[in-house]
Amino acid sequence: MAAHNESEKKSSDSVNDLQTFRAENLQSNMKVIYYSRTFLSIIGGVIAGILGFTGLAGFVLYFLIMAITSIALIAKAKFSIHAYFDSWNRVVLDGFLGGLMSFVLFWTFAYDIIDSFYCPAKIAEKRALLFADGSAGKAV
Amino acid sequence: MGFSLGVVIGAVGVLILSHAAYATSQYRGLLKITEDDFSGPPFNVVVELIVGLVLCMWAALAVPGDFLSIHPHSDENRIVSLPDNLDFMIFNHRGKVFVPEINMRLKR
Numbered sequence: 001m002a003a004h005n006e007s008e009k010k011s012s013d014s015v016n017d018l019q020t021f022r023a024e025n026l027q028s029n030m031k032v033i034y035y036s037r038t039f040l041s042i043i044g045g046v047i048a049g050i051l052g053f054t055g056l057a058g059f060v061l062y063f064l065i066m067a068i069t070s071i072a073l074i075a076k077a078k079f080s081i082h083a084y085f086d087s088w089n090r091v092v093l094d095g096f097l098g099g100l101m102s103f104v105l106f107w108t109f110a111y112d113i114i115d116s117f118y119c120p121a122k123i124a125e126k127r128a129l130l131f132a133d134g135s136a137g138k139a140v
Numbered sequence: 141m142g143f144s145l146g147v148v149i150g151a152v153g154v155l156i157l158s159h160a161a162y163a164t165s166q167y168r169g170l171l172k173i174t175e176d177d178f179s180g181p182p183f184n185v186v187v188e189l190i191v192g193l194v195l196c197m198w199a200a201l202a203v204p205g206d207f208l209s210i211h212p213h214s215d216e217n218r219i220v221s222l223p224d225n226l227d228f229m230i231f232n233h234r235g236k237v238f239v240p241e242i243n244m245r246l247k248r
Contacts, residue, residue, distance in 0.1 A: 021212065022210045036200040039150075039196070043193065043196045047157070050157070073201070076201055083209050086210070113161070114168060115165075117168070127173055
């Protein structure tokens with residue numbers, strides 16, 4: 001029995017040397033990360049659109065949100081990354097570019113929807129109501 | 141329970157963001173009428189955006205499920221675990237004469 005324990009210990013040691021891990025659990029963890037990042041990219045895009053960001057400011061917001069997401073994911077993994085992932089890149093970088101695509105899509109979408117909510121005819125009508133005395137507000 | 145709570149929080153966050161979008165569109169329409177330039181959303185919209193972002197982040201972390209350990213020898217990944225009805229198991233019977241070769245790791 002002692003010999004058996006010895007051999008078992010040895011085999012488990014060699015397993016640890018080979019750095020094996022459960023691929024299906026790693027894949028499930030990656031799926032969780034992609035899900036979180038994609039959802040927060042969409043939400044971030046909508047927020048950038050509502051804030052009316054144009055140009056570099058929107059990308060800065062994206063970097064900011066992704067940084068917060070990374071920290072939150074690390075906190076979700078209870079700060080022991082190597083128990084759930086094989087490298088730091090998995091939790092910090094994966095899904096970054098794909099999320100950027102979703103971000104830009106929803107950013108422009110929200111920006112345009114909010115900007116063009118009032119149609120020009122309605123604006124002209126309201127202007128006519130507002131400045132019915134002929135003062136026409138500001139000089140055009 | 142955790143799943144449904146996360147979904148509800150996410151729905152509330154999306155609703156708050158929708159209201160913020162609606163308020164901003166109203167505000168921008170007003171600016172177009174008075175022909176002012178849009179410099180930034182009003183303060184209450186910014187507060188709504190922050191609250192919505194926090195709620196959505198909560199949902200994004202809670203809904204997809206927990207991380208699973210990838211270590212083959214961690215406690216979660218043991219194939220064999222003891223059943224809950226150990227008190228009802230009797231080992232002092234004639235079967236102990238024929239002990240099988242058990243080669244299993246038991247959960248600590």
